[in-house]
Amino acid sequence: MTPLSGLLRLATRVSVAAAWFVRGGLCPLVAWLWRRSRLFLASRVFTPAATYVHLAVGWRGERGSANEPEVTDGGDGVGETRVEEGRREAGPGTAGPGDTDGEEDAALYRADPADELYCGYDSTWEAEVSDERTLAGSWRPAAPRPYKFSRFENAARDMYNYRHDYPLWDSFPISFVEQDDKPNLCFYLGKKPSLPDGVYIHNFHNDWYGNYDKLEYVHTYIQWLFPLQEPGMNNDASTLTKGEIEDFLANGTARENLLRSYELMLDFYGIMLCNEKTGEVKRASHWRDRFCNLNNHTHNNLRITRILKCLGTLGFPHYQAPLVHFFLMETLVRGELPNIKDSVLNYFVFAVLDKRERRNLVKFAYLNYDRKDEFVWCPRKIQMMWSGLSASEPGDGDKKDGYEL
Template identity: 60%
Template sequence: MKVKRSSTSATRRGSGCSRRRSRVTMSWLPRDRLCSAVAWLLRRTLFIRRLFAPMTRYLRSLTGWTGERSGEDGPQLPDQQADLLEAGRQGRPEECGGSGGQREAKPRVPEEDPEQEEEEQEDEECDSEQYRVDNTDELYCGYDSTWETEQTEESPAASSQIRPQRWNQDMSSYKFNRFENAARDMHNYRHDYPSQIRQRWNQNIAFDYNPNLEFYLGNKPSLPDGIYIHDFHNEWFGNYTNLEYVHTFIQWLFPLREPGMNQEASILTREEIEAFLRNDTARANLLKSYELMLDFYGIELCDKKTGKVSRASNWKDRFCNLNNHTHNNLRITRILKCLGTLGFPHYQAPLVHFFLKETLVNGELPDVKDSVLNYFVFAVLDKKQRRRLIKFAYLKYDRKDEFVWCPRKIQMMWSAQSASKSQEGVEGENDVKML
C-alpha cells in the first residue's frame, strides 16, 4: 500500500508539473504573438514606426520583450529570466537570487534609427539587379556612373555607346544636353582626371615645389595679390566686396588638380595632396577658408564633425547676391571638389543637400538650381550619398517629366515607391481615426 500511495503521489506531482509548464507556455504564447504582430506593423511603414514608437517602448519595458521571434523550441523568455535560468543550469545559485548575490546590469542597447534603416534599405535596393540601367534608356548618360555597382568606376567609351533615339527638341532635351556636358567634367574629377591631361598640366608646374601647401602653411603668399593665408582669414572675413569682385584668390584658397582662371595659381600634384592630408595645420586652415566662403554665401557650419550646414543670420542679403552673381556657382563647384580632394569628402553631401532644399523646397536661389543639379550633386564622391541626393531632388522636383538627371527606369521605380508609401500613409491615418 505504501508503494502504491507513493506511485500515486508521484503521478500527481508529474501531472501538476505538466499543468504548470502548460500554463507558463500558454501565458507566453499570446504575448509572443502580440509582439510579433507589433513588430510586423513596425516594419510595415516608417509612418507607423513613428506613430507607435512611444507605445512600443512602453510595451517593451512592461513585458521585457527584446524583439526576438520564437523559434522551433517554443516561446522566448525575457532576457533577465533567460539569464537566470542559464545561471541555474551552470550551478551558479548566487546569480539566481540565492545567498543575496547581485546580478550585474546589462548595458542598454541603443534603439535603431528608422531613417538610417531606410537609407540602408535604399542602398541595398540600388545595388540590386532591378536598378541596373541599360544604355538604351531614354536618359542614359555614359559619364554618370552613379548607378554602377562596381566600387571602382570605369571611364565610359562614349564613342561606342548606343545612343537612344532622342525625343523632340523640347526643354527636356535641352536640359539633358547641358547635363551631359557637365557630367563629362564631373566624371573627370571623380576619376582623378585622365592621365594624359594630368601629365600635360604637371609639366607646367614642374618648376615650383608644393606651392599650394606652402601657401596654406603661411610660408608663401598668393599670386598675383601677395596675400598670406592668415590675412585672408583675418582681414577678408566679412569683406564681401573683395570676396565678390576679386577673382584671383579662389584658386589659392581651394586648389584643384585642374587649372583655373588665375594663370599664376598652381594646380595640385599627387605628392602635394598626400603631404597636405598629413599636415594638421594645412587642414585646419582649409576649414577656416571653407567657413570664410560659407559666411559669404549666407551659410554657417553647424557641426565640424559631420559638415552639417544651415542658414546664417545674414542669409537673405547673401542669397540675393548669390542669385545676381552666377559666377559664384563655379566657385561652389570648385569648393566641393577641393573638399573631396583634401580630406573633407564627408562635407560634400550636407552642403549639396542644403542647396537642394533651398532651391527645390524653399524656392530660394532660382539661378543656382541648374548648377546644383548639373554640378554640385555629381561632385559628391560617395556614390551612396549621391544616389540619395538625386532621389531627394527627383521627389521634390515639380515637373518630373523634365527631370533628366537620372535614368527613366529608376525614376519610374521611385514614382511607384512614392505612390505606394502615400497610399500606406493614408491607410495608416484612416486606421488611427478608427481607433
C-alpha cells in the same frame, strides 16, 4: 651729309625702333595673349579631343587598377569594358561606403545604356550586366533628347573626370603653370602668399572674413584657397600635385586652415557650419542679403563647384553631401536661389564622391522636382522605380534617405 649716309642713319633708327617694339611691346603682348589663350585652348580644344581619343581607344594599364576599367571576358572570348567606381569616389586614399555596393543595391540601380536618359559619363548608376559598354561606344537612341539632358551630359564629362582622379589629364602631359616646391601646401602653411594678390592664408581668414566686396569682386584668390589638380583662370596659381595632396592630408595645420577657408566662404554665401564632424550646414542670420548676392552673381556657381571638388580631394569628402543637400533644399523645396538651380543639379550633386550619397541626393532632387517629366538627371528606369514615392512637405520633420526635409 651724303644721301647714302642719310639713308643708312634712317635705316639704323628704324631698326632700333623695331627692335625696341619687338622686345618692349610685341613680346609682352604675345606673352599676354598666350597666357589668356592657353587655358581656353586646353579646356575647349585639347581636352575634348583627348576625351574623345581616350574614350574611343580605352585605357591602357595593369588590370585591376583603382582608376582603370575592369575587363571581363565574355562567353565569346571578347573582353568588354566596365568603368568601376574606384576609391576616388569615396575620397583620396580611403575606402568608404561609396566604394562598393551589395548585390541588392547593384541590381536595384542597374541602368540600361539604351535608356532615353542614360549618360555614359554618369557613374552613379550600375550598367546592365548583360550589356556593358565602353563610354564611347554606348548606344544612343535616334530620337532627339531634351535640351536639359544635353547640358547635363556636357557637365557630366567634367564631373566624371574629377571623380575618377583626372584620367584624361594624366594622359595629356601639358604643364599649364610652372611650379616651385609644393606652392599650395606652402601657402596653406603660411610660408608664402597668394599670387598676384600677395595675401597670406592668415590674412585671408582674419582680414577678408566678412569683407564681401573683396570676396565678390576679386577673382584671383579662390584658386589658392581651394586648389585642384585642374587649372583655373588664375595663371599665377598652381595646380595641385599628387605629392602635395599626400602631404596636405598628413598635415593638421593645413587641414585646419582649409576648414577655416571653407567657413570664410560659407559666411560669404550666408551659410554656417553647424557640425565640424558631420559637415552639417544651415542658414546664417544674414542669409537673405547673401542669398540675393549669390542669386545675382552666378559666377559663384563655379566657385562652389571648385569648393566641393577641393573638399573631396583634400580630406573632407564627408562635407560634400551636406552642402549639396542644403542647396537642393533651398532651390527645390524652399524656392530660393532660382538662378543656381541648374548648377546644383548639373554640377554640385555630381561632385559628391560617395556614390550612395550621390544617389540619395538625386532621389531627393527627383522627389522634390515640380515637373518630373522634365527631370533628366537619372535614367527613366530609376525614375519609374521612384515614381510611387512622394516628397514630404517641407518642415514636417520627415526624413528621406537620411536627409531631413
